[in-house]
Amino acid sequence: MKAKVTGKVISQSCIAPGIYDLRIETALASEAHAGQFVGVFTKDSSALLPRPISICGVSDDKRSIRLVYRVAGKGTDEFSRLEEGDEASILGVLGNGYDIEKLAGISGSDSSKVLLLGGGIGIPPMLELAKELHAAGVKVISVMGYRDDRTFLLDEFTSVSETYVATEDGSLGTKGNVLDAVRENRIEFDAVCACGPLPMLRAIKEFAGEKPAFISLEERMACGVGACLGCVVKTKEVDHHSHVNNARICTDGPVFEASEVEI
Amino acid sequence: MMKTEVTIAGVTFKNPVMEGSGTFGSGMEYSEFVDLNKLGAVVTKGVANVPWPGNPTPRVCEVYGGMLNAIGLQNPGIEVFCERDLPFLSKYDTRVIVNVCGRSVEDYVEVAERLSDEDRVDMLEINVSCPNVKEGAIAFGTDRNCLENITKEIKAHTKKPVIMKLTPNVTNIAEMAMAAESGGADAISLINTITGMKIDIERRRFALANKTGGMSGPAIKPIAVRMVYQASHAVKIPVIGMGGIATGEDAIEFMMAGATAVSVGMMNFVNPYATVECVKGIEDYMTRHGIEDINEIIGCV
Numbered sequence: 001m002k003a004k005v006t007g008k009v010i011s012q013s014c015i016a017p018g019i020y021d022l023r024i025e026t027a028l029a030s031e032a033h034a035g036q037f038v039g040v041f042t043k044d045s046s047a048l049l050p051r052p053i054s055i056c057g058v059s060d061d062k063r064s065i066r067l068v069y070r071v072a073g074k075g076t077d078e079f080s081r082l083e084e085g086d087e088a089s090i091l092g093v094l095g096n097g098y099d100i101e102k103l104a105g106i107s108g109s110d111s112s113k114v115l116l117l118g119g120g121i122g123i124p125p126m127l128e129l130a131k132e133l134h135a136a137g138v139k140v141i142s143v144m145g146y147r148d149d150r151t152f153l154l155d156e157f158t159s160v161s162e163t164y165v166a167t168e169d170g171s172l173g174t175k176g177n178v179l180d181a182v183r184e185n186r187i188e189f190d191a192v193c194a195c196g197p198l199p200m201l202r203a204i205k206e207f208a209g210e211k212p213a214f215i216s217l218e219e220r221m222a223c224g225v226g227a228c229l230g231c232v233v234k235t236k237e238v239d240h241h242s243h244v245n246n247a248r249i250c251t252d253g254p255v256f257e258a259s260e261v262e263i
Numbered sequence: 264m265m266k267t268e269v270t271i272a273g274v275t276f277k278n279p280v281m282e283g284s285g286t287f288g289s290g291m292e293y294s295e296f297v298d299l300n301k302l303g304a305v306v307t308k309g310v311a312n313v314p315w316p317g318n319p320t321p322r323v324c325e326v327y328g329g330m331l332n333a334i335g336l337q338n339p340g341i342e343v344f345c346e347r348d349l350p351f352l353s354k355y356d357t358r359v360i361v362n363v364c365g366r367s368v369e370d371y372v373e374v375a376e377r378l379s380d381e382d383r384v385d386m387l388e389i390n391v392s393c394p395n396v397k398e399g400a401i402a403f404g405t406d407r408n409c410l411e412n413i414t415k416e417i418k419a420h421t422k423k424p425v426i427m428k429l430t431p432n433v434t435n436i437a438e439m440a441m442a443a444e445s446g447g448a449d450a451i452s453l454i455n456t457i458t459g460m461k462i463d464i465e466r467r468r469f470a471l472a473n474k475t476g477g478m479s480g481p482a483i484k485p486i487a488v489r490m491v492y493q494a495s496h497a498v499k500i501p502v503i504g505m506g507g508i509a510t511g512e513d514a515i516e517f518m519m520a521g522a523t524a525v526s527v528g529m530m531n532f533v534n535p536y537a538t539v540e541c542v543k544g545i546e547d548y549m550t551r552h553g554i555e556d557i558n559e560i561i562g563c564v
Contacts (some may be wrong), residue, residue: 001295002295002296002535003296004296004534004535004536041533045481046327046328047325048325048328048329048330048480048481048530048532048533049325049330049532049533050530050532050533053310089390091535122471160524176481188377189398219320219321219322220320220322220323221323221530222323222330222332222532223286223292223294223531223532225295225296225535226292226320227286227287227292227293227308227532228285228287228323228332228334228532229308229317229322229334229337230320230322230323230332230334231319231320231322231323232317232320232322232337242316242317242337242338242339243314243339243340243343244314244315244316244317244337244339245316245470246316246337251292253559
Protein backbone atom coordinates (compact mmCIF):
# COMPACT_ATOMS: atom_id res chain seq x y z
CA MET A 1 0.00 0.00 0.00
CA LYS A 2 1.47 3.34 -1.05
CA ALA A 3 1.24 6.29 1.32
CA LYS A 4 2.64 9.74 2.03
CA VAL A 5 4.03 9.66 5.54
CA THR A 6 6.18 11.63 7.92
CA GLY A 7 9.37 9.81 8.78
CA LYS A 8 11.88 10.60 11.52
CA VAL A 9 15.53 11.10 10.70
CA ILE A 10 17.73 8.67 12.64
CA SER A 11 21.06 9.85 11.30
CA GLN A 12 22.77 11.53 8.41
CA SER A 13 26.39 11.72 7.36
CA CYS A 14 28.43 12.88 4.39
CA ILE A 15 30.22 9.78 3.03
CA ALA A 16 31.97 11.28 -0.02
CA PRO A 17 32.09 14.76 -1.57
CA GLY A 18 28.43 15.70 -2.20
CA ILE A 19 27.17 12.20 -1.28
CA TYR A 20 24.98 11.81 1.81
CA ASP A 21 23.83 8.79 3.80
CA LEU A 22 20.41 9.39 5.35
CA ARG A 23 18.52 6.95 7.57
CA ILE A 24 14.83 7.51 8.20
CA GLU A 25 12.51 5.65 10.54
CA THR A 26 9.26 5.05 8.67
CA ALA A 27 6.46 2.49 8.42
CA LEU A 28 7.20 2.36 4.68
CA ALA A 29 10.33 0.31 5.48
CA SER A 30 8.28 -2.83 6.10
CA GLU A 31 7.46 -3.08 2.39
CA ALA A 32 10.66 -1.67 0.86
CA HIS A 33 12.87 -3.77 -1.41
CA ALA A 34 15.90 -3.47 -3.63
CA GLY A 35 15.30 -1.42 -6.77
CA GLN A 36 12.36 0.49 -5.37
CA PHE A 37 12.43 4.18 -4.49
CA VAL A 38 10.69 6.84 -2.44
CA GLY A 39 9.70 10.44 -3.20
CA VAL A 40 11.10 12.87 -0.66
CA PHE A 41 9.43 16.27 -0.24
CA THR A 42 11.18 19.54 0.55
CA LYS A 43 9.89 21.98 3.16
CA ASP A 44 10.22 24.76 0.57
CA SER A 45 6.77 25.52 -0.85
CA SER A 46 8.32 26.82 -4.07
CA ALA A 47 9.83 23.37 -4.79
CA LEU A 48 6.77 21.17 -4.64
CA LEU A 49 7.43 17.90 -6.44
CA PRO A 50 8.78 14.83 -4.64
CA ARG A 51 12.44 14.00 -5.33
CA PRO A 52 12.77 10.35 -6.37
CA ILE A 53 15.57 8.66 -4.39
CA SER A 54 16.44 4.97 -4.58
CA ILE A 55 16.45 2.72 -1.55
CA CYS A 56 20.03 1.90 -0.56
CA GLY A 57 19.06 -0.20 2.42
CA VAL A 58 16.35 -1.45 4.74
CA SER A 59 17.22 -2.05 8.39
CA ASP A 60 17.11 -5.63 9.68
CA ASP A 61 14.14 -4.83 11.91
CA LYS A 62 12.34 -3.35 8.87
CA ARG A 63 11.72 -0.09 10.70
CA SER A 64 13.94 2.27 8.74
CA ILE A 65 15.19 2.92 5.26
CA ARG A 66 18.54 4.19 4.13
CA LEU A 67 18.89 6.70 1.29
CA VAL A 68 22.28 7.50 -0.23
CA TYR A 69 22.00 10.41 -2.62
CA ARG A 70 23.98 13.12 -4.34
CA VAL A 71 23.26 16.81 -3.80
CA ALA A 72 22.08 17.89 -7.25
CA GLY A 73 19.88 20.92 -6.62
CA LYS A 74 17.97 22.88 -4.02
CA GLY A 75 15.83 19.91 -2.93
CA THR A 76 18.67 17.52 -2.20
CA ASP A 77 20.66 20.42 -0.73
CA GLU A 78 17.86 20.89 1.79
CA PHE A 79 17.80 17.15 2.57
CA SER A 80 21.56 17.20 3.20
CA ARG A 81 20.93 19.48 6.18
CA LEU A 82 18.46 17.12 7.89
CA GLU A 83 19.63 16.02 11.33
CA GLU A 84 18.71 13.35 13.84
CA GLY A 85 15.19 13.91 15.13
CA ASP A 86 14.06 16.01 12.14
CA GLU A 87 10.95 15.05 10.23
CA ALA A 88 10.97 14.08 6.56
CA SER A 89 7.90 13.83 4.36
CA ILE A 90 8.06 10.76 2.10
CA LEU A 91 5.90 9.15 -0.57
CA GLY A 92 6.40 5.44 -1.00
CA VAL A 93 7.18 2.75 -1.54
CA LEU A 94 7.35 3.37 -5.29
CA GLY A 95 8.33 1.25 -8.28
CA ASN A 96 8.59 -2.47 -8.98
CA GLY A 97 12.06 -3.31 -7.66
CA TYR A 98 14.18 -6.33 -8.57
CA ASP A 99 12.67 -9.81 -8.70
CA ILE A 100 14.96 -11.68 -6.29
CA GLU A 101 13.27 -15.04 -6.79
CA LYS A 102 13.63 -14.80 -10.56
CA LEU A 103 17.31 -13.83 -10.27
CA ALA A 104 17.97 -16.65 -7.80
CA GLY A 105 16.54 -19.21 -10.19
CA ILE A 106 18.06 -17.82 -13.36
CA SER A 107 20.78 -20.46 -13.89
CA GLY A 108 18.38 -23.39 -13.67
CA SER A 109 19.86 -26.07 -11.39
CA ASP A 110 23.09 -24.53 -10.00
CA SER A 111 23.25 -21.49 -7.80
CA SER A 112 23.02 -18.37 -9.94
CA LYS A 113 25.90 -15.98 -10.48
CA VAL A 114 24.54 -12.46 -10.69
CA LEU A 115 26.71 -9.54 -11.71
CA LEU A 116 25.82 -6.14 -10.27
CA LEU A 117 27.07 -3.02 -12.04
CA GLY A 118 26.73 0.41 -10.46
CA GLY A 119 27.96 3.72 -11.80
CA GLY A 120 28.20 6.87 -9.67
CA ILE A 121 24.92 7.62 -7.94
CA GLY A 122 23.60 4.36 -9.46
CA ILE A 123 25.69 2.51 -6.87
CA PRO A 124 23.44 2.89 -3.76
CA PRO A 125 20.47 0.76 -4.98
CA MET A 126 22.92 -2.02 -5.91
CA LEU A 127 23.91 -2.42 -2.25
CA GLU A 128 20.45 -3.46 -1.07
CA LEU A 129 20.21 -5.72 -4.13
CA ALA A 130 23.56 -7.36 -3.24
CA LYS A 131 22.32 -7.98 0.31
CA GLU A 132 18.97 -9.44 -0.76
CA LEU A 133 20.57 -11.68 -3.39
CA HIS A 134 23.26 -12.82 -0.96
CA ALA A 135 20.57 -13.71 1.60
CA ALA A 136 18.77 -15.71 -1.12
CA GLY A 137 21.88 -17.82 -1.67
CA VAL A 138 22.93 -16.19 -4.92
CA LYS A 139 26.60 -15.79 -5.78
CA VAL A 140 26.96 -12.02 -6.18
CA ILE A 141 29.74 -10.23 -8.04
CA SER A 142 29.77 -6.46 -7.70
CA VAL A 143 31.61 -4.08 -9.99
CA MET A 144 31.25 -0.46 -8.94
CA GLY A 145 32.43 2.50 -10.99
CA TYR A 146 33.58 5.77 -9.46
CA ARG A 147 35.15 8.94 -10.79
CA ASP A 148 38.24 8.60 -8.57
CA ASP A 149 39.40 6.99 -5.33
CA ARG A 150 36.89 8.91 -3.23
CA THR A 151 34.58 5.89 -3.17
CA PHE A 152 31.53 5.23 -1.02
CA LEU A 153 29.74 2.07 0.23
CA LEU A 154 32.54 -0.08 -1.20
CA ASP A 155 33.44 -1.91 2.03
CA GLU A 156 29.81 -2.88 2.48
CA PHE A 157 29.75 -4.61 -0.89
CA THR A 158 32.75 -6.74 0.05
CA SER A 159 30.88 -8.40 2.93
CA VAL A 160 28.13 -9.76 0.65
CA SER A 161 29.84 -10.11 -2.73
CA GLU A 162 33.04 -10.56 -4.69
CA THR A 163 33.80 -6.91 -5.34
CA TYR A 164 35.71 -5.07 -8.07
CA VAL A 165 36.24 -1.38 -8.68
CA ALA A 166 36.69 0.81 -11.72
CA THR A 167 37.70 4.46 -11.57
CA GLU A 168 37.71 6.94 -14.43
CA ASP A 169 41.13 8.29 -13.47
CA GLY A 170 42.62 4.89 -12.64
CA SER A 171 43.38 5.85 -9.05
CA LEU A 172 41.75 2.64 -7.78
CA GLY A 173 41.02 -0.70 -9.45
CA THR A 174 40.62 -0.84 -13.20
CA LYS A 175 41.14 2.41 -15.10
CA GLY A 176 37.96 3.02 -17.09
CA ASN A 177 34.34 2.04 -16.63
CA VAL A 178 32.61 -0.96 -15.04
CA LEU A 179 32.64 -2.97 -18.28
CA ASP A 180 36.40 -2.45 -18.58
CA ALA A 181 36.69 -4.00 -15.11
CA VAL A 182 34.40 -6.92 -16.05
CA ARG A 183 36.62 -7.67 -19.09
CA GLU A 184 39.90 -7.18 -17.26
CA ASN A 185 38.88 -9.59 -14.51
CA ARG A 186 37.23 -12.08 -16.94
CA ILE A 187 34.08 -12.14 -14.85
CA GLU A 188 31.49 -14.76 -15.75
CA PHE A 189 27.84 -14.46 -14.83
CA ASP A 190 24.31 -15.80 -15.48
CA ALA A 191 22.52 -12.45 -15.29
CA VAL A 192 23.43 -8.79 -14.86
CA CYS A 193 21.69 -5.99 -12.96
CA ALA A 194 22.73 -2.38 -13.43
CA CYS A 195 22.03 1.18 -12.38
CA GLY A 196 23.89 4.25 -13.58
CA PRO A 197 24.03 6.88 -16.31
CA LEU A 198 22.21 6.14 -19.58
CA PRO A 199 25.36 5.67 -21.76
CA MET A 200 26.55 3.03 -19.27
CA LEU A 201 23.18 1.23 -19.37
CA ARG A 202 23.19 1.27 -23.18
CA ALA A 203 26.66 -0.31 -23.22
CA ILE A 204 25.58 -2.95 -20.69
CA LYS A 205 22.49 -3.81 -22.72
CA GLU A 206 24.74 -4.50 -25.71
CA PHE A 207 27.40 -6.28 -23.63
CA ALA A 208 24.88 -8.65 -22.01
CA GLY A 209 23.86 -10.01 -25.40
CA GLU A 210 21.65 -13.06 -24.85
CA LYS A 211 22.10 -13.10 -21.08
CA PRO A 212 19.30 -11.61 -18.97
CA ALA A 213 20.03 -7.97 -18.08
CA PHE A 214 17.92 -5.93 -15.69
CA ILE A 215 18.47 -2.18 -15.67
CA SER A 216 17.15 0.52 -13.40
CA LEU A 217 16.10 3.67 -15.26
CA GLU A 218 15.53 7.24 -14.18
CA GLU A 219 13.60 10.11 -15.72
CA ARG A 220 12.07 13.43 -14.66
CA MET A 221 9.00 12.52 -12.63
CA ALA A 222 6.01 14.32 -11.22
CA CYS A 223 3.44 12.10 -9.47
CA GLY A 224 5.60 9.01 -8.90
CA VAL A 225 2.53 6.76 -8.83
CA GLY A 226 1.76 6.20 -12.51
CA ALA A 227 -0.95 8.80 -13.02
CA CYS A 228 0.68 11.71 -14.85
CA LEU A 229 2.59 9.80 -17.55
CA GLY A 230 5.54 12.17 -17.19
CA CYS A 231 8.30 9.54 -16.88
CA VAL A 232 8.04 7.10 -19.75
CA VAL A 233 10.49 4.93 -21.64
CA LYS A 234 10.00 3.49 -25.11
CA THR A 235 9.27 -0.22 -25.02
CA LYS A 236 9.67 -2.92 -27.66
CA GLU A 237 6.19 -4.28 -27.08
CA VAL A 238 2.95 -2.37 -26.58
CA ASP A 239 2.80 -1.33 -22.89
CA HIS A 240 -0.07 -2.66 -20.82
CA HIS A 241 -1.21 0.73 -19.53
CA SER A 242 -1.38 3.12 -22.50
CA HIS A 243 -0.98 0.55 -25.31
CA VAL A 244 1.51 2.82 -27.12
CA ASN A 245 5.02 1.38 -26.45
CA ASN A 246 5.62 3.81 -23.58
CA ALA A 247 5.98 2.24 -20.14
CA ARG A 248 5.86 4.31 -16.96
CA ILE A 249 9.25 4.26 -15.26
CA CYS A 250 7.76 5.09 -11.84
CA THR A 251 5.33 2.15 -11.73
CA ASP A 252 6.07 -0.33 -14.53
CA GLY A 253 9.77 0.22 -13.63
CA PRO A 254 12.19 1.57 -12.65
CA VAL A 255 13.64 -1.93 -13.19
CA PHE A 256 13.19 -3.23 -16.73
CA GLU A 257 14.58 -6.19 -18.61
CA ALA A 258 17.02 -4.45 -20.96
CA SER A 259 15.68 -6.23 -24.03
CA GLU A 260 12.21 -4.78 -23.38
CA VAL A 261 13.19 -1.10 -23.48
CA GLU A 262 14.61 1.09 -26.20
CA ILE A 263 17.21 3.29 -24.56
CA MET B 264 -27.90 19.45 7.94
CA MET B 265 -25.10 20.81 5.79
CA LYS B 266 -25.69 20.66 2.02
CA THR B 267 -22.62 20.29 -0.16
CA GLU B 268 -24.43 19.07 -3.28
CA VAL B 269 -24.11 21.10 -6.46
CA THR B 270 -25.83 20.61 -9.81
CA ILE B 271 -24.38 21.14 -13.27
CA ALA B 272 -26.53 20.58 -16.38
CA GLY B 273 -28.98 18.45 -14.40
CA VAL B 274 -26.22 16.25 -12.98
CA THR B 275 -25.99 16.33 -9.20
CA PHE B 276 -22.60 16.02 -7.51
CA LYS B 277 -22.38 15.04 -3.83
CA ASN B 278 -19.81 17.77 -3.33
CA PRO B 279 -18.09 20.28 -5.60
CA VAL B 280 -14.65 18.63 -5.56
CA MET B 281 -13.25 16.86 -8.63
CA GLU B 282 -9.74 16.49 -9.93
CA GLY B 283 -8.14 18.03 -12.98
CA SER B 284 -7.95 15.86 -16.09
CA GLY B 285 -4.53 14.33 -16.60
CA THR B 286 -3.48 14.49 -12.97
CA PHE B 287 -5.43 11.45 -11.79
CA GLY B 288 -5.43 8.87 -14.62
CA SER B 289 -8.83 7.21 -14.48
CA GLY B 290 -8.68 7.17 -10.69
CA MET B 291 -6.98 3.78 -10.38
CA GLU B 292 -3.58 5.01 -9.21
CA TYR B 293 -4.95 7.41 -6.59
CA SER B 294 -7.58 4.94 -5.33
CA GLU B 295 -4.69 3.57 -3.26
CA PHE B 296 -4.63 6.90 -1.41
CA VAL B 297 -8.19 8.24 -1.42
CA ASP B 298 -11.70 6.80 -1.33
CA LEU B 299 -13.06 7.80 -4.74
CA ASN B 300 -16.59 7.56 -3.29
CA LYS B 301 -15.84 10.76 -1.38
CA LEU B 302 -15.27 12.84 -4.52
CA GLY B 303 -17.90 14.82 -6.39
CA ALA B 304 -16.59 13.36 -9.63
CA VAL B 305 -13.63 11.65 -11.22
CA VAL B 306 -12.48 13.50 -14.34
CA THR B 307 -10.47 11.16 -16.55
CA LYS B 308 -7.26 11.72 -18.44
CA GLY B 309 -7.99 12.89 -22.00
CA VAL B 310 -9.02 10.05 -24.29
CA ALA B 311 -8.90 10.09 -28.07
CA ASN B 312 -10.41 7.88 -30.78
CA VAL B 313 -7.10 5.97 -31.16
CA PRO B 314 -4.07 5.52 -28.84
CA TRP B 315 -1.75 8.54 -28.70
CA PRO B 316 1.95 8.01 -27.84
CA GLY B 317 2.51 11.50 -26.42
CA ASN B 318 5.69 13.59 -26.52
CA PRO B 319 9.37 12.68 -26.05
CA THR B 320 10.90 12.96 -22.57
CA PRO B 321 11.66 14.95 -20.50
CA ARG B 322 7.97 15.72 -20.27
CA VAL B 323 7.85 17.41 -16.87
CA CYS B 324 9.93 19.84 -14.84
CA GLU B 325 9.52 21.78 -11.66
CA VAL B 326 9.21 25.57 -11.65
CA TYR B 327 8.82 28.04 -8.80
CA GLY B 328 5.54 27.18 -7.05
CA GLY B 329 4.43 24.74 -9.72
CA MET B 330 5.49 22.66 -12.68
CA LEU B 331 5.53 22.51 -16.45
CA ASN B 332 4.27 19.51 -18.37
CA ALA B 333 4.28 18.52 -22.00
CA ILE B 334 2.92 14.98 -21.80
CA GLY B 335 1.25 15.34 -25.18
CA LEU B 336 -1.97 13.54 -24.21
CA GLN B 337 -0.60 9.98 -24.18
CA ASN B 338 -3.67 7.77 -23.89
CA PRO B 339 -4.75 4.22 -24.81
CA GLY B 340 -7.67 5.28 -27.00
CA ILE B 341 -11.39 4.98 -26.47
CA GLU B 342 -11.71 1.19 -26.83
CA VAL B 343 -9.27 0.32 -24.04
CA PHE B 344 -10.78 3.09 -21.97
CA CYS B 345 -14.29 1.64 -22.31
CA GLU B 346 -13.13 -1.93 -21.66
CA ARG B 347 -10.83 -1.26 -18.73
CA ASP B 348 -11.35 2.15 -17.13
CA LEU B 349 -15.13 2.49 -17.22
CA PRO B 350 -15.73 -0.88 -15.49
CA PHE B 351 -13.23 0.19 -12.83
CA LEU B 352 -15.07 3.47 -12.28
CA SER B 353 -18.40 1.60 -12.12
CA LYS B 354 -17.36 0.26 -8.72
CA TYR B 355 -17.58 3.72 -7.21
CA ASP B 356 -20.41 5.98 -6.19
CA THR B 357 -19.13 9.13 -7.83
CA ARG B 358 -19.83 11.00 -11.05
CA VAL B 359 -17.69 10.24 -14.08
CA ILE B 360 -16.61 13.00 -16.44
CA VAL B 361 -14.66 11.80 -19.46
CA ASN B 362 -12.15 14.23 -20.90
CA VAL B 363 -12.07 14.01 -24.69
CA CYS B 364 -9.20 15.05 -26.95
CA GLY B 365 -8.74 15.04 -30.70
CA ARG B 366 -6.77 16.34 -33.67
CA SER B 367 -9.81 17.16 -35.77
CA VAL B 368 -13.52 17.80 -35.25
CA GLU B 369 -14.16 14.26 -36.53
CA ASP B 370 -11.87 12.79 -33.84
CA TYR B 371 -13.80 14.53 -31.05
CA VAL B 372 -17.15 13.57 -32.55
CA GLU B 373 -16.13 9.92 -32.86
CA VAL B 374 -15.27 9.70 -29.16
CA ALA B 375 -18.35 11.66 -28.11
CA GLU B 376 -20.61 9.33 -30.13
CA ARG B 377 -18.87 6.24 -28.77
CA LEU B 378 -19.51 7.42 -25.20
CA SER B 379 -23.13 8.43 -25.76
CA ASP B 380 -24.44 4.99 -24.87
CA GLU B 381 -22.10 4.33 -21.96
CA ASP B 382 -24.34 4.63 -18.90
CA ARG B 383 -21.40 5.10 -16.57
CA VAL B 384 -20.42 8.36 -18.25
CA ASP B 385 -22.20 11.33 -16.71
CA MET B 386 -20.64 14.17 -18.69
CA LEU B 387 -18.02 14.89 -21.31
CA GLU B 388 -15.31 17.48 -20.89
CA ILE B 389 -13.90 18.60 -24.23
CA ASN B 390 -10.21 19.43 -24.21
CA VAL B 391 -9.82 22.31 -26.66
CA SER B 392 -7.04 23.77 -24.58
CA CYS B 393 -4.02 21.47 -24.37
CA PRO B 394 -0.94 23.54 -25.26
CA ASN B 395 1.28 20.51 -25.92
CA VAL B 396 0.03 18.92 -29.11
CA LYS B 397 0.59 20.36 -32.56
CA GLU B 398 -2.78 19.72 -34.11
CA GLY B 399 -6.24 20.06 -32.63
CA ALA B 400 -6.68 20.81 -28.96
CA ILE B 401 -5.66 24.41 -28.30
CA ALA B 402 -6.15 25.47 -31.93
CA PHE B 403 -9.89 25.03 -31.36
CA GLY B 404 -9.82 26.83 -28.05
CA THR B 405 -8.09 30.06 -29.03
CA ASP B 406 -10.36 31.12 -31.89
CA ARG B 407 -13.84 32.32 -31.03
CA ASN B 408 -15.51 30.91 -34.15
CA CYS B 409 -13.68 27.59 -34.06
CA LEU B 410 -14.69 27.12 -30.44
CA GLU B 411 -18.33 27.87 -31.11
CA ASN B 412 -18.39 25.55 -34.14
CA ILE B 413 -16.72 22.59 -32.49
CA THR B 414 -19.05 22.94 -29.50
CA LYS B 415 -22.05 22.85 -31.86
CA GLU B 416 -20.69 19.79 -33.69
CA ILE B 417 -20.07 17.83 -30.51
CA LYS B 418 -23.42 18.80 -29.03
CA ALA B 419 -25.13 17.57 -32.20
CA HIS B 420 -23.55 14.12 -31.77
CA THR B 421 -24.01 13.34 -28.10
CA LYS B 422 -26.79 13.12 -25.55
CA LYS B 423 -24.35 13.64 -22.69
CA PRO B 424 -23.96 17.10 -21.16
CA VAL B 425 -20.86 18.81 -22.54
CA ILE B 426 -18.28 20.85 -20.64
CA MET B 427 -15.87 22.87 -22.79
CA LYS B 428 -12.47 23.17 -21.09
CA LEU B 429 -10.95 26.55 -21.86
CA THR B 430 -7.38 27.71 -22.17
CA PRO B 431 -6.06 30.77 -20.37
CA ASN B 432 -3.76 31.46 -23.35
CA VAL B 433 -6.17 33.99 -24.88
CA THR B 434 -6.56 37.75 -24.66
CA ASN B 435 -10.21 37.75 -23.64
CA ILE B 436 -11.48 34.81 -21.60
CA ALA B 437 -15.01 36.23 -21.33
CA GLU B 438 -15.32 36.15 -25.13
CA MET B 439 -14.24 32.48 -25.24
CA ALA B 440 -16.69 31.59 -22.48
CA MET B 441 -19.48 33.24 -24.47
CA ALA B 442 -18.43 31.39 -27.64
CA ALA B 443 -18.73 28.05 -25.83
CA GLU B 444 -22.10 29.07 -24.42
CA SER B 445 -23.47 30.15 -27.78
CA GLY B 446 -22.24 26.85 -29.27
CA GLY B 447 -24.49 25.09 -26.80
CA ALA B 448 -22.04 24.04 -24.08
CA ASP B 449 -23.73 22.93 -20.87
CA ALA B 450 -20.83 24.16 -18.77
CA ILE B 451 -17.26 25.41 -19.06
CA SER B 452 -14.18 24.50 -17.08
CA LEU B 453 -11.07 26.62 -16.67
CA ILE B 454 -8.22 27.14 -16.57
CA ASN B 455 -6.11 24.62 -18.44
CA THR B 456 -2.35 25.21 -18.10
CA ILE B 457 -0.56 28.41 -19.05
CA THR B 458 2.10 27.99 -21.73
CA GLY B 459 5.56 28.36 -20.24
CA MET B 460 9.22 27.52 -20.78
CA LYS B 461 12.20 26.62 -18.66
CA ILE B 462 15.83 26.59 -19.72
CA ASP B 463 18.45 24.46 -18.02
CA ILE B 464 21.28 27.01 -17.89
CA GLU B 465 23.93 24.45 -16.86
CA ARG B 466 23.33 22.35 -19.98
CA ARG B 467 22.18 25.22 -22.25
CA ARG B 468 19.10 23.24 -23.15
CA PHE B 469 15.34 23.43 -22.84
CA ALA B 470 14.18 21.63 -19.70
CA LEU B 471 11.41 19.94 -21.70
CA ALA B 472 11.91 18.04 -24.96
CA ASN B 473 8.86 19.88 -26.30
CA LYS B 474 10.58 23.24 -25.47
CA THR B 475 7.30 24.67 -24.12
CA GLY B 476 4.96 23.17 -21.58
CA GLY B 477 1.82 23.96 -19.65
CA MET B 478 2.32 25.54 -16.25
CA SER B 479 0.20 24.45 -13.32
CA GLY B 480 0.35 24.64 -9.55
CA PRO B 481 -0.25 27.20 -6.79
CA ALA B 482 1.74 29.89 -8.62
CA ILE B 483 -1.00 30.21 -11.27
CA LYS B 484 -3.92 30.38 -8.82
CA PRO B 485 -4.48 34.15 -8.85
CA ILE B 486 -4.66 34.10 -12.67
CA ALA B 487 -7.16 31.24 -12.53
CA VAL B 488 -9.34 32.96 -9.92
CA ARG B 489 -9.41 36.11 -12.05
CA MET B 490 -10.38 34.17 -15.18
CA VAL B 491 -13.06 32.14 -13.40
CA TYR B 492 -14.51 35.41 -12.14
CA GLN B 493 -14.49 37.01 -15.59
CA ALA B 494 -15.85 33.93 -17.37
CA SER B 495 -18.60 33.22 -14.87
CA HIS B 496 -19.83 36.80 -15.12
CA ALA B 497 -19.95 36.59 -18.92
CA VAL B 498 -22.14 33.47 -19.18
CA LYS B 499 -25.18 31.86 -17.56
CA ILE B 500 -23.89 28.27 -17.78
CA PRO B 501 -22.04 26.83 -14.76
CA VAL B 502 -18.27 27.12 -14.42
CA ILE B 503 -15.89 24.50 -13.02
CA GLY B 504 -12.86 26.31 -11.61
CA MET B 505 -9.29 25.05 -11.38
CA GLY B 506 -5.70 26.23 -11.26
CA GLY B 507 -3.45 25.59 -8.27
CA ILE B 508 -6.15 24.44 -5.86
CA ALA B 509 -4.62 22.69 -2.84
CA THR B 510 -7.04 23.19 0.05
CA GLY B 511 -10.66 23.76 1.02
CA GLU B 512 -9.92 27.47 1.36
CA ASP B 513 -8.68 27.57 -2.23
CA ALA B 514 -11.86 25.81 -3.36
CA ILE B 515 -14.02 28.33 -1.48
CA GLU B 516 -12.12 31.18 -3.15
CA PHE B 517 -12.86 29.79 -6.63
CA MET B 518 -16.51 29.28 -5.72
CA MET B 519 -16.81 32.84 -4.46
CA ALA B 520 -15.32 33.94 -7.78
CA GLY B 521 -18.18 32.14 -9.52
CA ALA B 522 -17.31 28.45 -9.82
CA THR B 523 -20.04 25.88 -9.13
CA ALA B 524 -17.45 23.12 -8.73
CA VAL B 525 -13.67 22.91 -8.50
CA SER B 526 -10.84 20.61 -9.56
CA VAL B 527 -7.62 19.72 -7.79
CA GLY B 528 -4.86 19.27 -10.36
CA MET B 529 -1.12 19.34 -9.88
CA MET B 530 -1.46 19.35 -6.10
CA ASN B 531 -2.45 15.67 -6.23
CA PHE B 532 1.24 15.05 -7.00
CA VAL B 533 2.32 16.98 -3.93
CA ASN B 534 -0.36 15.65 -1.62
CA PRO B 535 -2.12 12.51 -2.86
CA TYR B 536 -4.84 13.14 -0.28
CA ALA B 537 -5.51 16.70 -1.54
CA THR B 538 -8.94 15.95 -3.04
CA VAL B 539 -10.51 14.48 0.10
CA GLU B 540 -8.80 17.07 2.28
CA CYS B 541 -10.37 19.69 0.03
CA VAL B 542 -13.85 18.21 0.67
CA LYS B 543 -13.18 18.24 4.41
CA GLY B 544 -11.83 21.79 4.21
CA ILE B 545 -15.01 23.01 2.50
CA GLU B 546 -17.14 21.38 5.22
CA ASP B 547 -15.00 22.92 7.95
CA TYR B 548 -15.36 26.35 6.33
CA MET B 549 -19.14 25.91 6.16
CA THR B 550 -19.30 24.94 9.83
CA ARG B 551 -17.07 27.85 10.83
CA HIS B 552 -19.23 30.34 8.94
CA GLY B 553 -22.64 28.77 9.62
CA ILE B 554 -23.28 28.07 5.93
CA GLU B 555 -26.06 25.53 5.38
CA ASP B 556 -25.89 25.25 1.61
CA ILE B 557 -22.64 25.55 -0.34
CA ASN B 558 -24.59 27.05 -3.26
CA GLU B 559 -25.02 30.22 -1.16
CA ILE B 560 -21.41 31.21 -1.68
CA ILE B 561 -21.16 30.68 -5.46
CA GLY B 562 -20.26 34.02 -7.01
CA CYS B 563 -20.94 35.86 -3.77
CA VAL B 564 -18.20 38.45 -4.16
